[in-house]
Amino acid sequence: MDTLSTLISAILVAGLYATMSYGLALIYGVLKIVNLANAGFLMIGAYATWWMWTAFGFNPLLAPLVIVPVFFLIGIAMERTMIQRVVDQEPIISLLLLFGVWLVLQNVAYLLFTGDTRSITIPLTDAVYQRGDIVIPWARVYVFAVGTLALVAMQLFLTRTQLGRAIRSIAQDRDAARLVGIDVKRVNAIAFGLGIALLGLGGSLLSLLYSFDPDFGRTLTLKSFCIVVLGGLESFVGVAFGSIALALAEAFGLRYMPASLQNLISFVLLVVVLIAFPKGIAGLLRRRSGV
Amino acid sequence: MSRVQVAGPLIAAAALLCAVAVPFAFPHAEYVLDVLFLIFLYGAMSAAWNIIGGFAGQISFGHAAFLGVGAYATMILWGEGWSPWATLPVAGGLAAIFSILVGVPSFRLRGPYFSIATIGIGEATRLVALNWSKLTGGASGLTMAAGPPPQIQYLSALAVCVAAFGISWWIVQSRFGFALAAIKQDTDAAQTLGVDTTLFKTLALALSAALVGIAGSIYAMHYLYVSPDSVFGFSTAIALVIMPIIGGVGTVWGPLIGAVVYTFIREQFAVKLANADLLAFGLLLVAIVLFEPKGIVGAWGSVMARRAFRKRAAGVAARG
Numbered sequence: 269m270d271t272l273s274t275l276i277s278a279i280l281v282a283g284l285y286a287t288m289s290y291g292l293a294l295i296y297g298v299l300k301i302v303n304l305a306n307a308g309f310l311m312i313g314a315y316a317t318w319w320m321w322t323a324f325g326f327n328p329l330l331a332p333l334v335i336v337p338v339f340f341l342i343g344i345a346m347e348r349t350m351i352q353r354v355v356d357q358e359p360i361i362s363l364l365l366l367f368g369v370w371l372v373l374q375n376v377a378y379l380l381f382t383g384d385t386r387s388i389t390i391p392l393t394d395a396v397y398q399r400g401d402i403v404i405p406w407a408r409v410y411v412f413a414v415g416t417l418a419l420v421a422m423q424l425f426l427t428r429t430q431l432g433r434a435i436r437s438i439a440q441d442r443d444a445a446r447l448v449g450i451d452v453k454r455v456n457a458i459a460f461g462l463g464i465a466l467l468g469l470g471g472s473l474l475s476l477l478y479s480f481d482p483d484f485g486r487t488l489t490l491k492s493f494c495i496v497v498l499g500g501l502e503s504f505v506g507v508a509f510g511s512i513a514l515a516l517a518e519a520f521g522l523r524y525m526p527a528s529l530q531n532l533i534s535f536v537l538l539v540v541v542l543i544a545f546p547k548g549i550a551g552l553l554r555r556r557s558g559v
Numbered sequence: 560m561s562r563v564q565v566a567g568p569l570i571a572a573a574a575l576l577c578a579v580a581v582p583f584a585f586p587h588a589e590y591v592l593d594v595l596f597l598i599f600l601y602g603a604m605s606a607a608w609n610i611i612g613g614f615a616g617q618i619s620f621g622h623a624a625f626l627g628v629g630a631y632a633t634m635i636l637w638g639e640g641w642s643p644w645a646t647l648p649v650a651g652g653l654a655a656i657f658s659i660l661v662g663v664p665s666f667r668l669r670g671p672y673f674s675i676a677t678i679g680i681g682e683a684t685r686l687v688a689l690n691w692s693k694l695t696g697g698a699s700g701l702t703m704a705a706g707p708p709p710q711i712q713y714l715s716a717l718a719v720c721v722a723a724f725g726i727s728w729w730i731v732q733s734r735f736g737f738a739l740a741a742i743k744q745d746t747d748a749a750q751t752l753g754v755d756t757t758l759f760k761t762l763a764l765a766l767s768a769a770l771v772g773i774a775g776s777i778y779a780m781h782y783l784y785v786s787p788d789s790v791f792g793f794s795t796a797i798a799l800v801i802m803p804i805i806g807g808v809g810t811v812w813g814p815l816i817g818a819v820v821y822t823f824i825r826e827q828f829a830v831k832l833a834n835a836d837l838l839a840f841g842l843l844l845v846a847i848v849l850f851e852p853k854g855i856v857g858a859w860g861s862v863m864a865r866r867a868f869r870k871r872a873a874g875v876a877a878r879g
Contacts, residue, residue: 302671353849359671360618364804365848367620371797371841378834486793490682493675532686535679539664 288470307485308373313471343464616743629775654772700786807856
């Protein structure tokens with residue numbers, strides 16, 4: 269594989285990483301909680317796509333049109349019933365709560381769908397673009413395009429609308445936002461809903477690329493943590509930067525190590541970054557440069 | 560000394576005596592022995608997790624790594640011709656050393672960041688065990704033909720369990736325990752007051768890891784099989800977190816109650832419906848966090864407090 273080919277595939281992967289990590293960053297930015305149930309929602313997004321496809325013949329490429337609004341509502345309901353109660357407590361409480369939610373999601377999926385590995389195969393998932401040495405699966409291009417589109421729409425929403433600005437103002441300074449009359453509770457719920465909706469989208473897109481089982485998403489979530497920490501929490505540019513950095517590290521790291529160790533790269537990077545820049549993260553938190 | 564203060568140790572001593580007598584009184588009750596063995600083994604791990612997660616407030620999702628290091632140490636050395644009992648201190652020692660190696664850098668992180676790093680440590684350790692086939696046997700793991708008799712296993716699990724709870728009991732009334740409590744409440748304030756927070760956190764982690772490593776060693780002798788998925792697996796990591804939280808995180812006896820509940824739910828549900836046990840644990844965890852963060856011990860405490868209040872209120876009412 270030559271450098272150009274590696275570069276292209278790394279950038280395509282980075283788009284996917286950014287899509288699935290932005291939900292984590294948004295939820296952390298606004299609610300200051302770490303969504304440990306991240307993996308569970310990715311997994312449910314993948315299964316929802318698969319289920320609609322096998323049960324009703326619903327086109328998996330269009331599944332996000334259903335999944336995104338449904339996940340948004342699920343997120344809002346979850347925030348109203350559970351997250352709201354722990355949002356102002358010490359961070360460990362919300363971490364454990366969401367860990368429990370993840371366990372519930374994962375094992376409900378085991379009961380509903382069994383532990384068998386599922387995958388989605390449609391003409392697009394097999395098609396590749398080939399020119400010389402460069403081979404690009406079309407599914408990856410599609411996933412990259414949809415993910416990027418969603419992130420751009422999200423960014424426009426956050427910067428151009430009243431509600432989006434309210435969300436960003438809470439991410440910057442919750443008390444000040446409250447003082448200028450922003451309904452923090454309502455915005456919290458919406459931000460959590462958006463975060464979950466992005467995870468649903470991410471899971472749906474992932475199902476086109478990878479096979480999955482109820483344990484799906486654990487490795488990916490660690491990657492998201494790595495990305496969000498690399499790029500600085502709650503910053504849009506940061507998530508994009510972190511995604512590209514991780515995708516490049518993985519793509520080029522593969523040249524020097526066996527593929528079975530590829531997932532190790534993100535963990536090592538995560539631990540190294542967490543250890544090397546704890547002040548850096550704290551500094552970013554203090555600056556809170558906006559979403 | 561009040562009646563309760565005398566009764567407590569007496570009850571504990573009586574319970575211990577009964578526990579020691581079980582394998583001699585009922586040498587053929589294999590199922591009961593097996594369940595009790597698991598309760599003691601898991602109770603020991605649960606209490607060990609509670610030292611760092613409960614007393615010091617540093618939630619670790621990576622404790623399976625220490626269990627795995629202990630279990631693998633025993634299996635590897637046993638395979639080399641060591642007596643399994645001789646590997647016990649090695650298993651504990653290696654787990655402690657490993658915990659210090661990963662703990663010193665990770666403790667620069669606070670709260671949720673530390674917890675996330677521990678997930679990474681757990682996963683990374685599992686991947687290394689999976690790929691370092693020469694030492695670990697890779698995905699197929701390591702097996703041994705025959706282990707110590709069940710009665711001996713039972714007694715050794717009981718011994719580790721007693722040690723873990725003895726240490727917990729000592730910690731809560733020692734200067735060490737006060738330091739950990741200070742770290743849990745406010746790390747910065749503790750540091751300002753002269754508590755060497757990193758040192759104490761690392762000590763607590765090493766102590767916790769050593770106990771879990773020894774438990775891992777006994778685990779290996781019992782199952783005669785270790786693989787990356789069994790000891791480093793996610794369900795092991797979950798078990799270690801969930802037991803103390805169900806029972807009462809940061810309390811002395813909560814982890815034992817948690818281990819009993821855990822073993823019971825696992826024995827009851829897992830046989831009937833795979834994964835129903837983990838679903839039950841997830842629901843329990845959510846319910847506990849939302850309604851009773853101090854677990855069963857906390858719930859019991861508030862029930863007793865309410866009853867005492869009602870009694871007093873009734874007394875006042877009677878006197879008019």
